[in-house]
Amino acid sequence: xxxxxxxxxxxxxxxxxxxxxxxxxxxxxxxxxxxxxxxxxxxxxxxxxxxxxxxxxxxxxxxxxxxxxxxxxxxxxxxxxxxxxxxxxxxxxxxxxxxxxxxxxxxxxxxxxxxxxxx
Amino acid sequence: xxxxxxxxxxxxxxxxxxxxxxxxxxxxxxxxxxxxxxxxxxxxxxxxxxxxxxxxxxxxxxxxxxxxxxxxxxxxxxxxxxxxxxxxxxxxxxxxxxxxxxxxxxxxxxxxxx
Numbered sequence: 001x002x003x004x005x006x007x008x009x010x011x012x013x014x015x016x017x018x019x020x021x022x023x024x025x026x027x028x029x030x031x032x033x034x035x036x037x038x039x040x041x042x043x044x045x046x047x048x049x050x051x052x053x054x055x056x057x058x059x060x061x062x063x064x065x066x067x068x069x070x071x072x073x074x075x076x077x078x079x080x081x082x083x084x085x086x087x088x089x090x091x092x093x094x095x096x097x098x099x100x101x102x103x104x105x106x107x108x109x110x111x112x113x114x115x116x117x118x119x
Numbered sequence: 120x121x122x123x124x125x126x127x128x129x130x131x132x133x134x135x136x137x138x139x140x141x142x143x144x145x146x147x148x149x150x151x152x153x154x155x156x157x158x159x160x161x162x163x164x165x166x167x168x169x170x171x172x173x174x175x176x177x178x179x180x181x182x183x184x185x186x187x188x189x190x191x192x193x194x195x196x197x198x199x200x201x202x203x204x205x206x207x208x209x210x211x212x213x214x215x216x217x218x219x220x221x222x223x224x225x226x227x228x229x230x231x232x233x
Binding site: 004033035040041042043044045048056091093107108109110111112113 | 123153155160161162163164165168209211220221222223224225226
């Protein structure tokens with residue numbers, strides 16, 4: 001399909017394990033975002049990429065969280081030494097414009113999310 | 120600090136009746152406003168956005184939203200609700216500068232009863 005895809009859809013981890021969540025954005029989209037959605041809450045911004053550059057990581061809750069997008073397409077969000085408070089749905093979104101084209105305001109297209117449960 | 124408030128956790132409406140889901144925002148500068156809908160086990164789907172121009176914005180599935188600058192509101196509306204509209208609705212704001220980082224409200228669950 002032409003939408004944003006994420007894998008795995010569900011992940012159960014034991015406390016202390018490392019996890020890696022993958023996002024495949026819409027082909028050609030410059031901007032890629034990661035959000036964290038806790039149960040009963042709205043999504044909260046984690047980090048932003050324009051192509052391969054990580055321009056904002058101000059929302060990452062701790063240094064256990066790391067994201068990359070080495071070739072400017074697929075992105076991976078890695079959480080080291082998972083804790084129970086990391087349990088949430090992790091959403092990836094992409095859009096077709098970046099900072100230099102800020103005259104355009106495009107919507108973000110969201111993937112289905114990865115539901116992470118840390119036991 | 121920028122924020123979005125959705126004052127109702129849940130809205131109940133009978134099928135065929137008009138619906139309103141409320142949203143207010145607090146930002147410095149000109150806001151760009153969005154509504155998204157989330158169905159169970161699915162990602163957020165874009166409904167509509169306000170950037171500039173007419174205060175009444177029309178979007179997908181018959182939804183519309185009215186931007187009110189003096190009341191800092193962006194309420195979502197539909198003239199005639201369908202049972203299939205039952206879902207979780209999120210209002211979001213983006214600042215006019217920089218990139219497209221969105222700030223979301225906590226969401227409102229819409230329940231449309233037959």
